Amino acid sequence: MEEFKEVLLVVNPISGDLNKEEMIETVQREVATKGGITHVFETTGKNDQEKINKYVEDFTIDRILVAGGDGTINLVAEAVKDSDLTIGIIPAGSANGLAFNLNIPRVLKDQIEVALGKTSMDLDILCLNNTICLHMSDLGINAELIQNYENSDLRGKFGYLLQSIPTLIKSEFPFQFSIKTKNIEVEKEGILLCFANAKKYGTGANINPLGEPNDGIFEILVFKKFDIIEILKTLRNEVESDAEFVEVIQTTEAKVICKKPIAFQIDGEFIGKETEIDIKILPQKLRVAVPPSAIPTA
Numbered sequence: 001m002e003e004f005k006e007v008l009l010v011v012n013p014i015s016g017d018l019n020k021e022e023m024i025e026t027v028q029r030e031v032a033t034k035g036g037i038t039h040v041f042e043t044t045g046k047n048d049q050e051k052i053n054k055y056v057e058d059f060t061i062d063r064i065l066v067a068g069g070d071g072t073i074n075l076v077a078e079a080v081k082d083s084d085l086t087i088g089i090i091p092a093g094s095a096n097g098l099a100f101n102l103n104i105p106r107v108l109k110d111q112i113e114v115a116l117g118k119t120s121m122d123l124d125i126l127c128l129n130n131t132i133c134l135h136m137s138d139l140g141i142n143a144e145l146i147q148n149y150e151n152s153d154l155r156g157k158f159g160y161l162l163q164s165i166p167t168l169i170k171s172e173f174p175f176q177f178s179i180k181t182k183n184i185e186v187e188k189e190g191i192l193l194c195f196a197n198a199k200k201y202g203t204g205a206n207i208n209p210l211g212e213p214n215d216g217i218f219e220i221l222v223f224k225k226f227d228i229i230e231i232l233k234t235l236r237n238e239v240e241s242d243a244e245f246v247e248v249i250q251t252t253e254a255k256v257i258c259k260k261p262i263a264f265q266i267d268g269e270f271i272g273k274e275t276e277i278d279i280k281i282l283p284q285k286l287r288v289a290v291p292p293s294a295i296p297t298a
């Protein structure tokens with residue numbers, strides 16, 4: 001492990017409905033054993049990015065650890081993406097999709113070791129209508145589900161499950177998408193249009209076997225039919241999905257136009273209903289500490 005002078009620990013106090021006191025104390029202890037001090041910043045949900053930038057300006061921060069869900073990691077990524085700081089992830093959200101894709105360990109001590117460790121990966125960042133995305137964004141039925149979940153009182157996995165039935169009943173699928181990249185211009189119909197910088201959703205569904213978070217390209221996945229057998233195959237990680245069910249377009253930029261406004265989410269946060277999405281990739285833009293097992297073999 002490296003030596004550190006000053007570490008900033010960004011904590012989302014409400015994420016994942018978890019008490020974070022013990023985690024904070026453990027991080028402080030581990031950083032202290034490496035001769036460093038930990039500044040703890042608890043997010044408030046308002047102007048957090050400016051406050052994180054102020055810490056980086058005012059102190060000589062060697063590394064930023066993030067304890068929260070995907071939303072909190074995105075917030076920190078937005079704040080530091082133009083610096084050469086490395087981010088370390090302590091998964092503490094109800095959805096930890098990025099951590100899952102990067103093989104971040106499950107035990108806190110191992111997570112801290114990775115987060116303060118020497119191995120890192122320069123992740124691509126997807127930019128969708130100028131909002132950053134680190135792993136998965138989509139238009140359609142999944143974003144409708146997230147919207148219904150955010151409007152309900154019940155958190156956690158059970159909350160998602162409970163919302164799936166009303167979402168299916170109320171959904172206006174199939175949707176129409178017009179997709180334009182440097183090479184193609186196509187019209188598609190489907191239940192879900194996914195923009196993927198990684199392989200898996202936070203639920204574990206391995207929907208995009210081609211996805212590498214540092215290859216400078218992203219995938220557009222068109223899920224064409226609502227087919228329960230194919231969905232079960234995807235959930236069981238049987239990756240060779242039928243081309244009738246999902247179609248994959250690899251690119252570095254794209255524009256999507258929808259006839260009607262469609263629910264849109266980025267990394268698990270509902271953004272709104274959109275008719276136009278401009279997507280580009282910022283290659284290898286964000287340095288994140290990862291375990292060696294996360295580095296793709298060439």
Ligand SMILES: Nc1ncnc2c1ncn2[C@@H]1O[C@H](COP(=O)(O)OP(=O)(O)OP(=O)(O)O)[C@@H](O)[C@H]1O
Nearest residue numbers: 012015016043044045068069070071072093094095
């Ligand atoms: N102190 C706070 N009080 C209320 N909301 C906060 C606070 N700090 C951050 N937030 C909000 O938390 C959200 C990010 O949550 P994050 O994705 O990290 O965790 P999560 O547990 O996965 O969230 P969710 O339960 O919504 O899936 C952002 O919308 C942010 O504005």
